Amino acid sequence: MKKLFVYFLGIFFVFGSCEDRKKTTESETEMRIKTEAITPENKASQSEATVTLGSTFDKITNENVVPFLTKYGKNNPETKVLISTRFGDIEIELYKDTPLHRANFIYLVKQGYFNETFFHRVVPDFIVQAGNSDLASTQKKRAELGNGYLLPAEIVPGRVHEYGTVSGAKEYRENPDNKSAPYEFFIFLGPKSSTTHLNGKYTIFGRVIKGMDVVEKISKVEADSGDWPLNNIYITARVLE
Structure with missing residues (x-):
């Protein structure tokens, strides 16, 4: 009986650790997607109708x-x-x-x-x-x-x-x-x-x-x-x- 208890306890930890790794992976992926969505490389893929002010030119001043x-x-x-x-x-x-x-x-x-x-x-x-x-x-x-x-x-x-x-x-x-x-x-x-x-x-x-x-x-x-x-x-x- 004691051996059977240890066996089921081992299975619980194995599956539990797998579920934790799955959640971690999903979280990392979600954060990576959000991060990639705002990188300079991806700005070029945005709609042409969207204008990012000041993204191309320097600010205008009285000097320039x-x-x-x-x-x-x-x-x-x-x-x-x-x-x-x-x-x-x-x-x-x-x-x-x-x-x-x-x-x-x-x-x-x-x-x-x-x-x-x-x-x-x-x-x-x-x-x-x-x-x-x-x-x-x-x-x-x-x-x-x-x-x-x-x-x-x-x-x-x-x-x-x-x-x-x-x-x-x-x-x-x-x-x-x-x-x-x-x-x-x-x-x-x-x-x-x-x-x-x-x-x-x-x-x-x-x-x-x-x-x-x-x-x-x-x-x-x-x-x-x-x-x-x-x-x-x-x-x-x-x-x-």
Whole structure:
């Protein structure tokens, strides 16, 4: 009887140890799969629609902004962008004679920055402004791309704000160098009589060639006292050509 007990006890330990090894192996395999899923080698197999901000380029700073965008602009000569909203689409043509602003805009579009930002300021018969949001994701994107740079002014003599022109916004109005905040832009709707404080001070780097009816609709939505729409107007952007 004693020998039989020892025999069954031995079988228990053998099978018990096998089960432990099986669980260990499964755990190791699961951890290995999770680890492999985030290695640089496997990033290439992700969907092309998924953009990892800052994964290819260095952050833009005030020190490297000109050479960075000059080089990027030469390799990315596109001039047309489509902005989509729930009100419809807006097609923008970018000017080649404002090369830094054009390259910056194309760069941000291709990096997916504008997706899930808003038209966050609307002033009827004047402007609509886009490129910001109150989402944490927007600030995260800015931190990854370069949170502290400004665009040097590219003000073309004789070019004035007209119906449908697209301009770079400013981080602050008292800006003697007229540098543009890189992440925000505005589309002008107002009469020329209201451009005195804009002309020669804000870089005009494009114009709306299709969809001003959409811009008009956006400009008339209900907003708070700070011109922020009461219902967020999300945008997405893609390069056309």
